Amino acid sequence: MTRHFDAELKDLKSGLVAMAGQVEEMIDLAMAAMVRRSDALAEHVMELDRRVDEMEIALDRACIDLLGLRAPFATDLRLLASSLKIVPQLERIGDHCKNIGRRALILNRQTQVLNPDYFQRMGGAVRGMVRDAVDAFLNGDAALARSVIAADDTVDELHLKIFGELLRLMIQDPLCIERASHLIIVNKNFERIADHATNIAEEVLFILEGVNVKHPYLRQEHLD
């Protein structure tokens, strides 16, 4: 039986995917602004954040309306409850991109301190995680969601590697401390985007399987 509610949920998912598309574009722009040292790209990514914020408000409203008006159960309930949690994850990714853009504007006026390849790699990795998390949501792909969660460790390692390199540079040349400090924050921004992608993937698994996979160490403690 086709339900009117199914069309509404489809619209909601479309809205969420559109918001995700916007933040994926912001990640590309933020990464390019850093690598190419482009003020124009940095300013553009900062402008796009407003659109993401507007989408957050609209999607929040849609989720609350559907929860209130349709009183959903089971998968419908899980989809709506998790959408309410995925939307702020996307919004935070937008914020991180905006912040990277802001740092890029400062760094673009100073001598380059770190090989841009580092952020090309970091940006590419987190971009892939966000894309996969959104694809897993859209296509109901639990295996893909699990691969996103697994990929977070790789990004964490890369984050530590870049951090170590920046520390090394600062020790070597104290005059670069200000520039390197900005880069430490940019590095953290990228790492946090990966965390948000992981959170989205966890919500996708909750939607698909009704299983809360957060904080696996708690499950291990319980089993012990």
Place this chain on the structure above:
Amino acid sequence: MEIDDPRPVAEPLGRLSAAVGTPPTPQLRLRESPLAITDAAVLGAPPVLEVRNLDLWYGPQQALFGIDLDVRRNSVLALIGPSGCGKSTLLRCLNRMNDLIDGVRIRGQVLLGGEDLYDPAVDVISLRKRMGMVFQKSNPFPKTIYENVAYGLRIQGERDRRVLDEAVERSLQGAGLWEEVRDRLDQSALGLSGGQQQRLCIARALAVRPEVILMDEPCSALDPIATGRIEELIFELKKEFTIVIVTHNMQQAARVSDFTAFFWLGKLVETDVTERMFTNPRQRITEDYITGRFG
């Protein structure tokens, strides 16, 4: 929100909600909900009613197939499913009301406190005193409010006015009706509103101190306010009684019950703790029914 300010770490979750049964996949069984929606004492309570491999036929037509179901003491069990799935038939098996229908044949056991209701030695009248019933449509007798509530005790032979007075007041209080009718107990029950009449019927069932109260769509003819009062009443009643309720209203089943059993084509498809049944049922057909995709 600016991003260099870390958001506060979420508060630890509160009380545990004990999980029962074997989960379909490994999952976190601690801290499932901070609400403790289903009381742990109810989850661990012994069964007061046990249905064992119950089959029922209306003439040649089999209507129930091998039903196995426990009803735990001081819990509310909701029976849900589409029309004709057998849930009301099962409810009527629990107090042997199907005995009144020609051509009904029953095989299997229904144990109340370990005693088989279908044992030929069981006195059906005394059985029904242990199993109060509330129907879809309120059915007060054309008598006074007082006599409606006292009726069950009177036919049991109770004549002591003081005993009857106490039972009437206690039952009307139990049904949340006392304050509304205490000054007009001698007036006709037929003058009460639909919601009041239904609560009067609940009071009538309570008067004989049953162990189990069976409710067959008790709110389907009531407005939302009267429905809300009955649902609140169910929360109160389960402290003292065990309740089995048939309802077509999914929200009502989710709101009032501790356990839910889903029936389809005379079979018990799935029974589980209500909070799990309405968030993550095990069977696809249950999911389709409670989300309205059925059919």
